[in-house]
Amino acid sequence: MLEFANPTRFMALSRSVLPWLWAAAAGVLAIGLVLAFRAPADYQQGLTVLIMYIHVPSAWLAMMCYAVIATSSVGTLVWRHPLADVSARAAAPIGACFTFLALVTGSLWGKPMWGTWWVWDARLTSVLLLFLMYLGLIALWRAFDDPARAARPVAILALVGFVNIPIIKFSVDWWNTLHQPASVFRFDGPTIDPSMLWPLMVMAVAFTLLFLAIHVAAMRNEILRRRVRAMRVKAASTLVPAE
């Protein structure tokens, strides 16, 4: 497994897989958008429920992306696998973008439905904290010239920050929030009508495929960036006159 996951093999494998991932993401996204816009309007919210089909997948991806970073961080700390750090670093800006989208689309949904753009309730505040965690991880990576030296401190910070993920998920159950409780992943089954649930699930698959495609492409870029850096260091060292 670890031998298979070396950067050279990853580059060869991802080169052939990536076009299919892009095509699948575009295709499922197109189907999801058609289904979303053909879904019935909500009896209370009207057409404003259309925001759900982008807000909910963005929020799921915001958390899933952090789970990818946390899993990769375990790989960095336990096995010191070079691809693990590459995976975490490539996922961070993508996760930040999905978290930003969850916050902005949630705010645009909240204003007409709740009458306010923002409240400091547990769900909204914990998601804002997730966004700040992403920015913190990106800043810490960029604070080191050598990515190999940044890997362990960033991995430790990422694992500490993972405590926020269950807080986000269960915040609507543990505290009294303006945000509604979970309506899809519940022990007693989804409470959304199937006519809205299916477009939502297709959009969630589309966003996941898009994340996978962007993540694999960003991982390839990160590997190339490290190769370029290593070659520049090597080139610079040959220019230093011998003592």
Added chain:
Amino acid sequence: MSHIGFIAAAYAITAIVLAGLVAWVIVDGRIQQAALGELERRGIRRTGRQRGGEAT
């Protein structure tokens, strides 16, 4: 009940951010490929590069 402005803004911002992400990975990939190609043209080789491996 219709809030077309809120719906349009949500979809527009999502489209801009996701398109920006896709554009970023494509442009960044081309920049890294160009930098690697330039270094290889100067005769600099990676340590531990496998024979027959991918040029990148």
